Amino acid sequence: MMNQYLQLIALLEMSITCAVVIIILLQKLLKMPFPLAARIAVVLFLGNIFFWPLGMSLELPLSAYVRGVIGELSMVTMLILWSSLLPSAQKTPLGFKLSVALIAVVFYPLALGFGMFDPYAWGYNFIGLLIAVIVFAILCGLTGWIKGIWILSIAIMAWAVGWHESANLWDYLLDPFLAAWALYSIPNAILLKRREKAQSGYLFRAG
Secondary structure, three states: OOOHHHHHHHHHHHHHHHHHHHHHHOOOOOOOOOOOOHHHHHHHHHHHHHOOOEEOOOOHHHHHHHHHHHHOOOOOHHHHHHHHHOOOOOOOOHHHHHHHHHHHHHHHHHHHOOOOOHHHHOOOOHHHHHHHHHHHHHHHHOOOOHHHHHHHHHHHHHHHHHHOOOOHHHHOOOHHHHHHEEEEEEEHHHHHHHHHHHHHHHHHOOO
């Protein structure tokens, strides 16, 4: 019974995530933000399409096939995606992306066996990792990214109550897609700042 409940939660989360990703891609493609009411309506519509079995030749919901291919996303990834549709959504700061990228570059090689210890094991009731995450959340708040506090707090609470099948805290905090997004975003952010600086210099150039 509990396993079925967790599977249902996972399919619902993946259905919403798929819907949110499609909206983000449509907004980027059309180069215009949708009104909040339209975003909610599209999420509900697409979420239902991904959640319920469509019949025909598909025995499972579309979200089950997506989940089977990409696996389960971390709470941090999902919350960053979902919160991006809010009208007052804060941009994810570069410092957070840098932190995620540095952690991922160190974490994944070691977790895959390239080293003398496995940091993934720290995710099983290791108080040190939990304290580090709490301190990091506080730092997010001190730098003005309040959304970061909520995201990490919800991720910790989800892990504490066993919201997902995994009992490892890392699986609630980090996944390959979050790492890839951070690594991809950093050079883009640097190039964008250089471009803005160059344009600003051009606009205020004498003569």
